[in-house]
Amino acid sequence: xxxxxxxxxxxxxxxxxxxxxxxxxxxxxxxxxxxxxxxxxxxxxxxxxxxxxxxxxxxxxxxxxxxxxxxxxxxxxxxxxxxxxxxxxxxxxxxxxxxxxxxxxxxxxxxxxxxxxxxxxxxxxxxxxxxxxxxxxxxxxxxxxxxxxxxxxxxxxxxxxxxxxxxxxxxxxxxxxxxxxxxxxxxxxxxxxxxxxxxxxxxxxxxxxxxxxxxxxxxxxxxxxxxxxxxxxxxxxxxxxxxxxxxxxxxxxxxxxxxxxxxxxxxxxxxxxxxxxxxxxxxxxxxxxxxxxxxxxxxxxxxxxxxxxxxxxxxxxxxxxxxxxxxxxxxxxxxxxxxxxxxx
Numbered sequence: 001x002x003x004x005x006x007x008x009x010x011x012x013x014x015x016x017x018x019x020x021x022x023x024x025x026x027x028x029x030x031x032x033x034x035x036x037x038x039x040x041x042x043x044x045x046x047x048x049x050x051x052x053x054x055x056x057x058x059x060x061x062x063x064x065x066x067x068x069x070x071x072x073x074x075x076x077x078x079x080x081x082x083x084x085x086x087x088x089x090x091x092x093x094x095x096x097x098x099x100x101x102x103x104x105x106x107x108x109x110x111x112x113x114x115x116x117x118x119x120x121x122x123x124x125x126x127x128x129x130x131x132x133x134x135x136x137x138x139x140x141x142x143x144x145x146x147x148x149x150x151x152x153x154x155x156x157x158x159x160x161x162x163x164x165x166x167x168x169x170x171x172x173x174x175x176x177x178x179x180x181x182x183x184x185x186x187x188x189x190x191x192x193x194x195x196x197x198x199x200x201x202x203x204x205x206x207x208x209x210x211x212x213x214x215x216x217x218x219x220x221x222x223x224x225x226x227x228x229x230x231x232x233x234x235x236x237x238x239x240x241x242x243x244x245x246x247x248x249x250x251x252x253x254x255x256x257x258x259x260x261x262x263x264x265x266x267x268x269x270x271x272x273x274x275x276x277x278x279x280x281x282x283x284x285x286x287x288x289x290x291x292x293x294x295x296x297x298x299x300x301x302x303x304x305x306x307x308x309x310x311x312x313x314x315x316x317x318x319x320x321x322x323x324x325x326x327x328x329x330x331x332x333x334x335x336x337x338x339x340x341x342x343x344x
Contacts, residue, residue: 003313004276004285007046007114008036009105009121013097016090017123017138023258023295024122024136032120032291035301041308046114053099053144060147061140061174066131070095070138082134095123095138102145105288109243110153115285116276116311118248119145120304124292126168126247127193135166135193142247142290143174149243150180159241159278160184161232163224163271164249164292165259167196167212171247177206182239184232186224188261189214198337211235213338217260220328221267224252228274230335234344236278243286244279246272250294250303254324258295262324265299269306269317276310287311 010033019025036042058067073079074092081087098121105117125142127135142160149155159182160175162168167187172195175181187196202210213227236244250256252263263271279287289307294300299321306317338344 004115004311005046006308006311007048007105007108007117009048009050009101009117009119011050011097011101011121013052014094014122017094018088018090019086022086024124027297028294028300029120029122031297031301032304035305036308039305041305044312045308048104048108048113050097050101050104052093052096053103057103057144057148058096058099058139060151061130061143063131070133085133085136085138087138091123091138098123098125099139099141099144102141102288102290103148105290106145106149109286109288110149116287116289118289118308118311120291122291125290126162126164126171126292127166128170129173137170140170140174142245143171145288145290146181146245155242156180157182157239157241159236159239159244160247161244161275162247162249163252164247165251165256165261166192166249166293168247169193169195172196172200172210175206176202176210177204179205179209182209182211182235182241184211184235186213186215186227188217188259191259198341201341208342211338211342213334215331215334216329218262218324218326218328219331220262220324221264221270223328223331224263224267225270226331227335228271231338231344232274233278235342236282240282242283243288244275244283246275246287246289247292248289248307249292250300253294253296253299253303255296255299255321256294262326262328264323265302265306265319265321266317266323268303269310272307272310
């Protein structure tokens with residue numbers, strides 16, 4: 001794997017999203033930033049200054065009614081918008097900052113200031129629907145960044161890879177009828193949010209451009225390596241994206257307290273390596289990662305560091321937590337079903 005220039009996009013305003021004792025809280029970004037400093041990676045990374053997204057940019061994905069509703073809740077002092085998703089007085093500003101980091105990551109990569117960029121943001125985004133926030137997510141950062149790439153840079157083919165343990169229902173909904181986005185998701189099923197069946201393949205002009213690979217509990221490094229190698233690689237080679245965006249959800253790790261998968265830090269690094277190799281061969285290495293889930297602090301930090309090492313082209317990845325102790329299931333049936341649906 002070649003050496004790459006890599007940028008990280010951080011905005012302290014993201015931490016104004018004050019969720020208190022909620023499992024998605026300020027400590028997530030804190031442990032990542034501390035790990036970057038302790039690893040010595042900071043000096044190897046570009047750190048461009050992002051700007052908050054504009055309302056016009058948010059409105060390329062979300063309805064004005066929802067945007068104004070979220071702003072009003074924050075101005076009133078906050079509240080819950082569903083059973084899982086809390087809004088604080090600073091959450092609206094934080095959500096604009098998070099989306100702005102994802103947009104800036106696209107700009108950095110397409111301006112050739114860096115080959116790859118990682119938007120380290122919260123609140124996360126891939127569950128946010130056009131008219132509704134849910135699942136800890138307020139604005140759909142990766143969907144907004146993708147729309148920016150399509151509209152501002154006139155790209156025609158963008159690949160979104162979502163390896164979060166939960167299906168990115170909001171991202172899927174946003175692009176379900178578009179052939180300009182190939183959405184590929186691996187996710188635990190049945191599990192929250194209950195979407196992401198293999199039979200959900202897109203509609204209209206977008207038929208065939210949504211690819212869901214629901215996996216059973218405890219699916220491990222080997223299972224994910226097979227899925228990404230046997231499904232994502234040929235799909236991407238057929239689609240030939242001009243850019244790859246990744247919803248990086250580290251709740252696939254076996255130590256995560258919310259999920260039931262069996263992936264290790266090394267397994268996550270392997271997924272990132274497959275995506276990076278596809279980017280190198282298909283779209284001049286142009287990749288943007290956005291942070292989604294990941295709730296075990298040690299696993300989250302180690303996985304983010306491993307991701308950055310892979311993006312930088314480093315070969316030796318440290319896995320301080322080791323592999324899962326439970327054997328993973330056979331994913332052959334899941335692979336065969338998706339191959340049949342998508343003529344692979």
